[in-house]
Amino acid sequence: xxxxxxxxxxxxxxxxxxxxxxxxxxxxxRQIFIRFALCDLRCHFCDSANTWNAPATCxxxxxxxxxxxxxxxxPVPLPILIEFVERQNLPCLHDSISLTGGEPLLHxxxxxxxxxxxxxxxxxxxxxxxxxxxPEQLAMILPYLDSVGMDLKLPSVSGESHWQEHTKFLQLxxxxxxxxxxxxxxxxxxxxxxxxxxxxxVAAVSQDVPVFLQPxxxxxxxxxxxxxxxLAPSPEQVLMWQALMKRFVKQVxxxxxxxxxxxQL
Ligand code: SF4
Numbered sequence: 001x002x003x004x005x006x007x008x009x010x011x012x013x014x015x016x017x018x019x020x021x022x023x024x025x026x027x028x029x030r031q032i033f034i035r036f037a038l039c040d041l042r043c044h045f046c047d048s049a050n051t052w053n054a055p056a057t058c059x060x061x062x063x064x065x066x067x068x069x070x071x072x073x074x075p076v077p078l079p080i081l082i083e084f085v086e087r088q089n090l091p092c093l094h095d096s097i098s099l100t101g102g103e104p105l106l107h108x109x110x111x112x113x114x115x116x117x118x119x120x121x122x123x124x125x126x127x128x129x130x131x132x133x134x135p136e137q138l139a140m141i142l143p144y145l146d147s148v149g150m151d152l153k154l155p156s157v158s159g160e161s162h163w164q165e166h167t168k169f170l171q172l173x174x175x176x177x178x179x180x181x182x183x184x185x186x187x188x189x190x191x192x193x194x195x196x197x198x199x200x201x202v203a204a205v206s207q208d209v210p211v212f213l214q215p216x217x218x219x220x221x222x223x224x225x226x227x228x229x230x231l232a233p234s235p236e237q238v239l240m241w242q243a244l245m246k247r248f249v250k251q252v253x254x255x256x257x258x259x260x261x262x263x264q265l
Contacts, residue, residue, distance in 0.1 A: 009109070130169075186237075
């Protein structure tokens with residue numbers, strides 16, 4: 001008789017913790033954050049460059065919001081990650097689980113197995129934060145998601161260009177049952193032509209997709225990896241760009257990273 005061996009799926013993580021969501025449509029809600037390691041982009045404004053390579057260890061909060069981290073080895077087996085999340089899941093505390101990174105979709109095969117189990121265990125909705133450039137991987141886990149925040153990367157600000165992938169990604173979200181929105185980081189260097197192109201791209205899917213313009217949070221000199229400093233836009237620029245985009249899409253909100261105002265992670 002041939003015996004079957006099952007391999008336990010594993011994921012490379014940076015951290016698991018509980019905090020208030022500071023961006024986009026879920027701003028102000030309490031989430032359990034699972035921050036996955038690895039990212040295939042190199043955005044000039046990245047404030048999570050520690051995720052680009054998989055670390056040997058990850059840090060896991062013992063009790064929600066207390067920042068009493070314990071260190072564990074990577075990669076983390078699926079049942080252990082469920083335990084880490086369950087440890088955070090006190091009654092009535094959290095609104096949802098946030099998959100963040102890095103780029104969580106680089107872990108799509110793992111997520112396809114993990115998400116149905118964590119939904120069943122916690123009963124919490126699942127929210128994905130993503131660079132919006134991997135539609136094939138999104139399709140793999142779409143049935144297990146409740147909401148998606150898709151970054152639309154402006155070449156003039158991020159140094160990345162993924163127009164076609166963003167279009168496919170948004171179409172997939174629109175064809176599903178999901179709540180989704182688009183987030184665009186803007187800096188003093190934003191090219192308005194790219195903002196108009198973004199608005200047209202979103203409007204081609206639906207004029208009702210909420211768009212969040214997020215003024216960049218300037219990085220400390222030690223955190224920056226590009227020679228040109230990424231600076232916040234002026235109030236006049238932001239007002240002008242919101243008006244420009246509202247010619248094409250109905251909801252354009254300007255919201256900075258509020259978790260940094262609260263001095264959170
Ligand atoms: S997609 Fe996110 S984690 Fe990756 S480089 Fe850009 S900002 Fe950083």
